[in-house]
Amino acid sequence: MGNEFDFLTHLPAIMPEIGLAILAIVVLGLDLFLPESRRRSIALVAGIGLAALALTPLLWGPPAVPTGIGPEEQNQVLLFWGGMVRHDVLAQVFKVMVLLAGAFTSLMSIDVNGIGRKGEFYLTIIVATLGASLMSAAADLIMIFVALETTTIPLYILAGFKRNDGRSAESGMKYFLFGSFMSAVMLYGLSLLYGFTGQTNIYALADFLTSPAFGENPVPVLGAMVLILVGFGFKISAVPFHFWTPDVYEGAPTPVTAYVSVASKAASFALLLRFLVAVFPADMMIGGAEIHGFWVQLAAVTAVITMTLGNVVALAQRNIKRLLAYSSIAQAGYTLIGLAAIGAQEQSVAAVAFYMFMYTFTNLLAFAVVVLFSEATGSETIADLAGLSRRSPWLALTMTIALLSLGGVPPAAGFFGKFFLFQAAVAADLTWLAIYGVLMSIIALYYYLVVVKVMYVDRSEDESKPIPMSRPYAWVLGVTSIAVLILGTVGAQVVFDWALANASTLFA
Amino acid sequence: MPTFDEFAPIGALLILSVVMVALITIISRLFGPYRPSLRKTAPYESGMKPIGPAVRRFPVRFYLIAVLFILFDIEVVFMLPWAVVFRQLGLFALIEMVIFIAILLVGYFYAWRKGALEWE
Amino acid sequence: MEFNIHSIVFLIFSVITLGGGLGTVTSRNLIHGAVYLIVSLFGVAGLFILLSAPFLAAIQVLVYIGAIAILIIFAVMLTRSMTRMTEIYNRQWSLSLVVSALLFVLLLVGIILPVWGPGTANAALQPSELVATTVDLGVAFVDGNQFVLPFEVASLLLTAAMIGAIVIARDRD
Numbered sequence: 001m002g003n004e005f006d007f008l009t010h011l012p013a014i015m016p017e018i019g020l021a022i023l024a025i026v027v028l029g030l031d032l033f034l035p036e037s038r039r040r041s042i043a044l045v046a047g048i049g050l051a052a053l054a055l056t057p058l059l060w061g062p063p064a065v066p067t068g069i070g071p072e073e074q075n076q077v078l079l080f081w082g083g084m085v086r087h088d089v090l091a092q093v094f095k096v097m098v099l100l101a102g103a104f105t106s107l108m109s110i111d112v113n114g115i116g117r118k119g120e121f122y123l124t125i126i127v128a129t130l131g132a133s134l135m136s137a138a139a140d141l142i143m144i145f146v147a148l149e150t151t152t153i154p155l156y157i158l159a160g161f162k163r164n165d166g167r168s169a170e171s172g173m174k175y176f177l178f179g180s181f182m183s184a185v186m187l188y189g190l191s192l193l194y195g196f197t198g199q200t201n202i203y204a205l206a207d208f209l210t211s212p213a214f215g216e217n218p219v220p221v222l223g224a225m226v227l228i229l230v231g232f233g234f235k236i237s238a239v240p241f242h243f244w245t246p247d248v249y250e251g252a253p254t255p256v257t258a259y260v261s262v263a264s265k266a267a268s269f270a271l272l273l274r275f276l277v278a279v280f281p282a283d284m285m286i287g288g289a290e291i292h293g294f295w296v297q298l299a300a301v302t303a304v305i306t307m308t309l310g311n312v313v314a315l316a317q318r319n320i321k322r323l324l325a326y327s328s329i330a331q332a333g334y335t336l337i338g339l340a341a342i343g344a345q346e347q348s349v350a351a352v353a354f355y356m357f358m359y360t361f362t363n364l365l366a367f368a369v370v371v372l373f374s375e376a377t378g379s380e381t382i383a384d385l386a387g388l389s390r391r392s393p394w395l396a397l398t399m400t401i402a403l404l405s406l407g408g409v410p411p412a413a414g415f416f417g418k419f420f421l422f423q424a425a426v427a428a429d430l431t432w433l434a435i436y437g438v439l440m441s442i443i444a445l446y447y448y449l450v451v452v453k454v455m456y457v458d459r460s461e462d463e464s465k466p467i468p469m470s471r472p473y474a475w476v477l478g479v480t481s482i483a484v485l486i487l488g489t490v491g492a493q494v495v496f497d498w499a500l501a502n503a504s505t506l507f508a
Numbered sequence: 509m510p511t512f513d514e515f516a517p518i519g520a521l522l523i524l525s526v527v528m529v530a531l532i533t534i535i536s537r538l539f540g541p542y543r544p545s546l547r548k549t550a551p552y553e554s555g556m557k558p559i560g561p562a563v564r565r566f567p568v569r570f571y572l573i574a575v576l577f578i579l580f581d582i583e584v585v586f587m588l589p590w591a592v593v594f595r596q597l598g599l600f601a602l603i604e605m606v607i608f609i610a611i612l613l614v615g616y617f618y619a620w621r622k623g624a625l626e627w628e
Numbered sequence: 629m630e631f632n633i634h635s636i637v638f639l640i641f642s643v644i645t646l647g648g649g650l651g652t653v654t655s656r657n658l659i660h661g662a663v664y665l666i667v668s669l670f671g672v673a674g675l676f677i678l679l680s681a682p683f684l685a686a687i688q689v690l691v692y693i694g695a696i697a698i699l700i701i702f703a704v705m706l707t708r709s710m711t712r713m714t715e716i717y718n719r720q721w722s723l724s725l726v727v728s729a730l731l732f733v734l735l736l737v738g739i740i741l742p743v744w745g746p747g748t749a750n751a752a753l754q755p756s757e758l759v760a761t762t763v764d765l766g767v768a769f770v771d772g773n774q775f776v777l778p779f780e781v782a783s784l785l786l787t788a789a790m791i792g793a794i795v796i797a798r799d800r801d
Contacts, residue, residue: 005600021784025614034622057726082773094655120795127788134781146778150785157792174795219737382697515677553718574702575793578695579786585687586782589766601770608783615787624794 005046011089012060013080013137016095019053020130024123024506032121039117043110046122047472050103050129054315057095062087065505075203079506080287083201085137086274089502093353094136094270097360099122101263102129104480106366108371114162121161125259128154132133132267139278141190141200148186148235150268150298152179155260158214159252171251178234178244186231191281192224202278209279209286216287225280225295232275235268239306254374258367261328266356269335273352277342277506285299295371300340300433307333307440311495320370320382323447324363330444331359337437338421343428349506350499351420358405358487366482368473369395376467382451386458392467396455398481402506406485409446413487420496529618562605638678645671658704666697683762 011018023046030042065077078088085091102125115121131150138144156179161170194200197208208214209221215495233241249257276295284292310330317323338352372387372395374380389396405412422434469477487495590597590605619625648668655661673688768774 007600007772010772017781019612024784025611028614028618032618081777082771082775084775084777119796120791124788124792127784130781130784136775140778142775143715146781146785150781150788151787154788154792157788157796159795163796223734223737316648511692515682516797517646525718558735568706570702571699571706572793573799574692574699575797576790578630578652578699579693579790581695583783583786586769586779589683589762590769591766593763593766597767597770600772604770604776604780608780611780611787615790619794624798624799 010080013025013085014134015056015060016053016099017130018057019049020126020133023049023053023131023302024126027119027122027126028149028154031123034119036117039119042119042122042448043106043116044472046126047103047106047110050099050106050126052098052457054099054103057099058093062089062092062505071203074505077250079139079201079203083141083203084140085134086139086249087137088205088505089499090270090274090349090353091137091507093357093499094266095133096264097164097266097357098129098132098136099131100362101259101266101364102126104368104476105259107262107476109259109369110472111470112253112255112375113372114165115255118161121158124157124161125155128158128259128479129263132263135267136270138271139202139274141194141202144202145183145187145190148231148271149183150359151264152183152235155179155256155264158256158259159248162253162335164408166252168253169251170215174244175248175252175477182231182234182241185227189224189227189231191231192227195417196220196224202275206284209291210284212285218286218289218291221286221291222289222294225291228275229295229298232268232272233302236265236272236335237329238302238332238336239309239329241500242306242309242329246322246325247330249328250319250321250380254321254367254371257324258364258371261324261367262363263362265328265332266360269339269356270351272395273339273349276339281507282342296340296342299336299342300430303336303340303433304436305333306330306336307437311440311447312442314444316458317447318382319380320373320385320451321380323451324370324380326365327444328363329414330440331363332405333440334418334421335359337425337430337433340433341424341428341430343420344424345507346500346503347420347424349503350496353499353503354420354487354492354496355417358417358484359414361483361487362402362405362414365398365477366406366485368476368480369399370400372467372469372473377462382454383458384460385451385454387460387463388455390463391460391465392469393467394477395426398453398477399455401481401484403448405488407445409445411485411488413484413492415488415494416496417487475478569627576619578625581614583609637674641671641674643671644668644673644684647671659701662697664699665700666693669697683765694740697789714789 026049027042027046030045031039034042047388063077065074069077075086078086102485106122106125108124109121110116128151131147131152131154134143134147135151138147156176158172160169162168189449193205196214197204197205199208232238234244237245249261252260266386280291282292284290307330310326310328310333314323314326316331317326335355337350338348338355341348341351362455370380373385377384388399401412403415405417408414408418410416418437422437425431425434425437586608587605590601594601645668648664648671651664652668655664657779669688669692673685673693676682676685691714709710769779771786
């Protein structure tokens, strides 16, 4: 009951969420009371507020876990709010990621026609970020579902935010229909797990499922797992649940596309990792069936088909947002390699976290350039990027950095991201998967470099027309490209080693 | 297995309402004169001639009102179990419910300020 | 299974639920379909009472019948062309029949098999342990050691949904 519950000890675990709730109300208040002429500052308040909140997971970090204690004791230290959230390093890292994604998205929306001056837009971003932040930490079936919905329902609204633009409305509608159906499928899987065990905490599920009380029948557990993985497959746009991605990415307002491709995906990977490791841990067997081995193999197969489809279809794209959509499908495929390499334990988790971390900056950078370009020219076609290097050298340079990072070329961060993933795959005896990943990266390089070629080699008649850039955009481009370069050079090993050293708390 | 005793009133009400409706329809059919004409069988609109078909497109405002209604409806559903045990719970529970309602009031205030609750 | 008053009530509510569902999918008039849906939802509420979940039954009536079904009828009225549509619009009904049948088999395998299938002793949890009263639910919503966090987040989600609905559906900016 309430009186034995010490509110203050549980507060640090949800510090970012409290801050986000307050920020949401502030932003809404600004929307209601600021005159039209000063509405531009709403974006600044939201962006700077989110960036400041990105510090909270670092300031109020997870409690120190004494070494050499068992999983039970470890969970006692790390679980908060009655087991709703687990305040550990995985949550910390991914919370920073989604908060930064929210901050950059807000800043890059500032001059976008139709959304930039609307407080509701930023409120919806902030609530989605709150959901994504909770997703990174959720450790309870109820919390998982509420966090997922708190992320996706605002995203449906955001995708259809330009309601007078037919493409945006279509995008929102498609996203909503697919998304709510997939949520229902996933909820069904979660409810089956609850039905089998009578437990909602994911760290209590595995024990029950393997106990004699549950019995020897693996079919229901596998069924529930598949249903849940279908839901996750949709969220991370893994093949064959990727079909919504290109249409939604193309139609949604570009900052929203950036946000969906980064925050939603990162938080989903965090949750997926936590969920699979906790509920179906290593060597889990029910009735002689390898439950753990099943999802590992499933992840490997999904990684292969996701990489293949994403990269091959990306080759044929003419629209830059569609190209980045298929590229993001392929990137999800690479990240799934890290998931399949869970046999390498800490190394796998650290590789996935590092990949998502660098991918956050990289994709935000690429989309920020697309936002600027399409706002200035009204075009999203790759061919129209011709002559960008003469039109706006900085824009072309930053876009090149982003594309090189996505393609995995040093000195951009993508190189180390892929390197750590493939290293983990080799460590987990999945050398074939690592080799396939390398092959796919080479194919991917082609379409990334085509864009670079268009920007630098091709000529166009508009080269004398500059692309206006206001200060918030300069900040977004500057910070993200510096982050990509640091993570691709001196920062890579430091960040990865830190993640490696702290990832062990996930394997309780 | 539940005992049905506590649902007996609801069941009784249910049966009663079905019986009542059936009874009224049958009695009026049995004892009332039944001489239909074109005007009499037309949809009832204050005794006047209908000005148009009822099946036509409605303005989107209705939808907005319906959505707001659903959201507040769900809000009430959340409050219901809390209200049942409110007296046993103490200050902490009260504060939590105040936070819950305060966040929703922000949305309500927004709807009000933006004129979503006004008809014209 | 012995045959008692519960079985009879269960039978009645099942017939209401399934009959309503059948009416919903076969009815060619959308408004009629929506009304059949209400019948079906009502049957589900009755099943919830049979399962000792009176609160869920109350939600079923309050939210699903009282709000969602009404919203569906509103949505039908908002779309001009759909109101008087009486012919079958879906040309892929045979495909959806196959998908529905497959899903049904999946449900059978997923639910019936673990309960009555071979080699399962799934009686470890007696239903009585899981039965929660409305009082338990009220406590769980506000107890820091239970579900207070999702509870508060839900209010934020509802607020965001409300604002989103206003943004998207308002007929002027």
